[in-house]
Amino acid sequence: MDQEGVDPDFTATAAVTGDQVVVTVTGEVDMSTADAMFRAATDDPATAQATLDLRAVTFFDSAAIHALLRLAERYGAGLRVHPSAQVRRVLEISGLSTQPWLLSE
Template sequence: MDQERADQSFTASTAVEAGRVVVTIGGEVDMSTADAMFEAATRDATAATTLDLRGVTFFDSAAIHALLRLAERYGDGLTVLASPQVRRVLEISGLATQPWLKG
């Protein structure tokens, strides 16, 4: 499923692969789009998700909050693939050593 918001710099697509939701996010994740990222990752009833943020160019505190909500929901079932911009925000936030952050 593809989802485009009024903010054209945000995209979210989801697919279910072997019982895992794979969510690919592009553009900016901020106060106006963080909930859409969370909803895309929780729409299907699965125990695991991969959040591919390699196409994200901006990530703010609302996005961090949504990511922490996903970590709480999925626990060990969460995998996050981060762009350099997202990784830098997570480093500044003290979250770069989380087990769900890969690559």
């Protein structure tokens, strides 16, 4: 984790189709990048469903968990999350591995 600023490998790219947004995230999601992930998923107010592709995420901290929980509040049953092994482990430790939005990989 880069404590001096944003991870240079971090990206959060959104693609909207109809009422669905797909956000592909890479790199570290931490206190310096979690809000960017959240904004990418919520920039279009017309979206009712969101898919987060976190399979290329290498680090996921408590700020990232908070952003994910805010997205779960925003999208409810319309949220789907594809985790990396690191993200899945953090969610297991946090007691969130049984959430309906967390997909098996």
